[in-house]
Amino acid sequence: MIRKISAAAGVTLAAALVLTACAPSSGLSGGGEATDGPADTGQTFKIGVLAPMTSWAGAIGVDMQQGWDMFLADQGQEIGSFKIETVWEDTASDPDTALTKARKLVQEDHVDLVIGPVLASEGLVVGDYLTQAGVVNLAMTAADDLTQRLASPMVIRTGSFTASQMSFPVGDWASKQGYKTAATICVDYAFGWESCGGFVSAFTAAGGTVTNQLWYPGDASDLSSYVSQLGSLDVDVIFVGSAGGTDSSNFFRTASDFGLLTKTPIVSNCCTTDQAILEDVGDIALGQISGSFYAEGNDDPVVAGFVEQYESKFGVLPSLYSFAVYSTGQMVYDVLGKASGKPTGQALADAIRGVDLGSTIIGSGSLDEYGNPVGPVFIRQVVKRADGKLVNAVIETYDDVSQFWTFDPKAYLANPPFSQEFQQQ
Amino acid sequence: MSGVFLLQQLLNGISFGALLFLIASGFTLVFGLMRISNLAHGAFYLVGAYLAVVTVAATHSFWLGLLVGAVAAAVVGLGLERGLLRRVRGREMPEVLLTVGVLFVIADLVLWIFGGDPKSVNSGNGAPSGALVIGDFTYPQYRLFIIGVTLVIGVALFLAQRYSKFGAIVRAGVDNREAASALGIDIDRVFTWVFVLGAALAGIAGAIGSGLLSLSPTSGTEMLLYAMVVVIVGGLGSITGAAVGAVLIGLIDAFTKVLFPEFAYFTIFAPMGLVLVFRPQGLFGRAA
Missing domain, CATH: 3.40.50.2300 (Response regulator)
Structure with missing residues (x-):
């Protein structure tokens, strides 16, 4: 026991020495000795x-x-x-x-x-x-x-x-394409509830109807049961709100295998068509639609310059x-x-x-x-670049999107946060 | 619920169950003989899966990927058994801690080498892909392929265990280790071979599984968890038990997600809980 205490004391002492040893040096760099910076x-x-x-x-x-x-x-x-x-x-x-x-x-x-x-x-x-x-x-x-x-x-x-802020425009956009009915599948925790809530609120506000909502556990690896279910529905569009990891890869691969990708149009949240996912699933993701504040295929010169340099x-x-x-x-x-x-x-x-x-x-x-930012949310589509790489290109921009969409902030905040039960503002 | 949909769900359950069996069979084999809860089984899955991904990407041959994955997992298994496990033989706690340590190390190596982004064996490349279409009924061929491969492997394991000489030796070792070695069986060598076989099975599961479920460095722990649940339900050490447990869990999982989605979290663990309460030795296990 005593040995332990003295060892701890030793460590503390050593730490103190290191700290005091460091202190003057950082002081010096401020004292005028380090003169390499012009504005120092x-x-x-x-x-x-x-x-x-x-x-x-x-x-x-x-x-x-x-x-x-x-x-x-x-x-x-x-x-x-x-x-x-x-x-x-x-x-x-x-x-x-x-x-x-x-x-x-x-x-x-x-x-x-x-x-x-x-x-x-x-x-x-x-x-x-x-x-x-x-x-x-x-x-x-x-x-x-x-x-x-x-x-x-x-x-x-x-x-x-916010998660819902990136999905509001997707709901609005889907409605503008003439889709009247929708089903959703989202991961069953806050991020999925919010992604789905954004889509559902904006889609219904624009006149659409959401007929079915499926939720999958965050640790579910095999999504085939859900994809089979979606395939048996008669809806105009499906919204996917995944966590953007292996779940979205699994979704796309299963949906492709079961023929869902060619049967029903699919739109998704920010992360379902993330670059890492495109890298994994490849060409089956071509043409997929999603909404986010970032698009690596954005041809705006500032963003394109950033992407190219990176x-x-x-x-x-x-x-x-x-x-x-x-x-x-x-x-x-x-x-x-x-x-x-x-x-x-x-x-x-x-x-x-x-x-x-x-x-x-x-x-x-x-x-x-x-x-929270009030800024542009892009409707993105997966396209193939000249060099064969898949990227999310911008097909439409919603400027100045607020985290409250078009709803009144006070009323919005008086409502409960999005959950399985509460999806529609 | 239409007939087509019902049949799809049935096959979804069986094909997922088939993958579960592939993962669990090696685990239960090793436990049956060596009484080791080999938590490094998840690491073998990772090794098999990632090497298959790399091989298929480089050679465009699914079968070569499967072979490389299985062999690589077997080699890692051999190294683990000969180099490390042998030193702590018979001491349960060190064995468990050692194997879980190996799992962590390999999972972090995978993160370091391959990054954390999802990876998978691309469809095609000689493996069945696309959909089987019969009238209204559509079903992915790869899933049917998994069911087929698993049937072949499962039957082969069963026959080998029951009728081959090696199977007889293994069964003797399971029943009474001391008596078996007194009869002149080199039980240490049998241990090694069974351990390597278990690792190869995990490698095969990894290679095949990564065509179905995207991989990440945490896949090893997920799959290990599935293997353990299947083995607990089926009965530790029993191949038949693993087969029944895997298909049972696959079916419960597929149908619960449709019929009672609010119970989706419990599809894997509720059967395990029930079995532990009412038949702790597992459906096909022998009472301790």
């Missing part, structure tokens, strides 16, 4: 990033790191009078770990703001903690309530739209997460570039809320009073 007045602005780098969502973390690397390479490590320092923490795709790492970023690294996390399960816990700690959180999750019923002055969703740098197309971390970086730099003193806490949050999204790769729009 010595202020370090520390950004903590929470990303899943291991476990099931590990691929997202890699995308974010590459997006951020490219952002720093493009925009430099210095902005205005600030030197940017980034501290990465791995959430291991787990909410408890995400919270622990958020604490570490605040208490040990003393970061000025936190970007991330990405997963909905992590987002709400971390946002709550950072609000209490008074540290700005630039969230990247799609969980609706983060900027609705649980909105916080310190939390701003810069790296995503592709030549990393050899792969940028994912939604690479795009989102880049646009988040642009918002932070926009604020820091104009700041005289170092903005922190509420002042920083307020400044970020004022950023014009037209100055970022998102293209246009602003942040609403709840901290």
Whole structure:
């Protein structure tokens, strides 16, 4: 026991030594010894990033790191009078770990703001903690309530739209194609309820009728029962709200095998035709329609330039997460570039809320009073590029889409959040 | 509910059950003889599946992919048995911890090498693809192919266990390890071969399964879970039990999702729970 205590004391002592050893050096870089930067007045602005780098969502973390690397390479490590320092923490795709790492970023690294996390399960816990700690959180999750019923002055969703916000235009678009009846199949947890809720609300508001709604468990691997069921329905269109992982690959492959893809038109949420899925399922996804705030096949010069640069740098197309971390970086730099003193806490949050999204790769729009983007949502179609790669191209743009669609925010917020039972605003 | 739809659901249940059997058969074989809950079975699935994906992409031959997947899983199995498991033989806790450790290491290696994006064996490439159409009835050929392959493997395992000399030795080892080795059977060598066979079966399941269900580094744990459930329902160590358990769970899963969608979460685990309560040794297991 005593040995254990002395060992612990030893570790603490060692840690203290390391800390004191580090402290002067970071002080020096601000003291004038490091003179390589032109605008070096010595202020370090520390950004903590929470990303899943291991476990099931590990691929997202890699995308974010590459997006951020490219952002720093493009925009430099210095902005205005600030030197940017980034501290990465791995959430291991787990909410408890995400919270622990958020604490570490605040208490040990003393970061000025936190970007991330990405997963909905992590987002709400971390946002709550950072609000209490008074540290700005630039969230990247799609969980609706983060900027609705649980909105916080310190939390701003810069790296995503809400799940339902990306599906509203899909419902409206489907109705405009002349589809009168629809069935939906969505993953059975908040993200799926919200994706489906967005489609159902907008589709019915535009005059359509939703006849059947199927929900599959998040861990369901074989979707054949559901696909057989969808095949037996007589509807004009099917909406798919998948989690964007193996579930959407399995859906497309099964739907193709069962002849559903040629029988009934299918439209889907942001992630069902994600680049990673197209890579896996190949040509059977050609022509598929979906809605998102990002389209790697967008021919807008700014986005196309971003995609081209990313592709030549990393050899792969940028994912939604690479795009989102880049646009988040642009918002932070926009604020820091104009700041005289170092903005922190509420002042920083307020400044970020004022950023014009037209100055970022998102293209246009602003942040609403709840901290959520009001911006363009693209109706995308999977097409084949000249080099044979499948990409989501833009076929229609819905500008200034709000997280409340065309509904009144007050009435919207008085309603319960989307669930299996509540689907129609 | 139309007849066509009913038949589709029936085949959905049987084909998913067939895949479950492929995964569970190796697991139950190894447990029956060695009394090891080999949690690395999920890792063998991953090895077989990912190598099949790579091989098929490179050579455009499904059958070569299947072969490479099975052999690679067998080789990893051989290394695990000879190099690691042998050192902790007979000590249950170290065996379980060692195999689960191997599963984690291989799953993370897969994430590191292949990334976390979904992967699968592309359809075609010599494997049956497209749909079988008879009048109103449509059914994917690949699923029928899985049922066929599983029948062949299942019958072969059953016959080998019952009628071959190796089968007799294995059965002797299952019944009484000490007596078998007293009769001059090199039980250690039998262990190794059965373990390698189990790994190869998992590799085959991986190669075939990745044409049906997209792969990710977590597929290993998912499939391991299925294997364990099937084996608990069917009875540990029994091939017949694994076959019945797998088809039963496949059918319950397919029909519950349609008839009682609100119970979709329990389709796999409810049968297991019931069996554990009313017949803890499993449907075809022998009471301990």
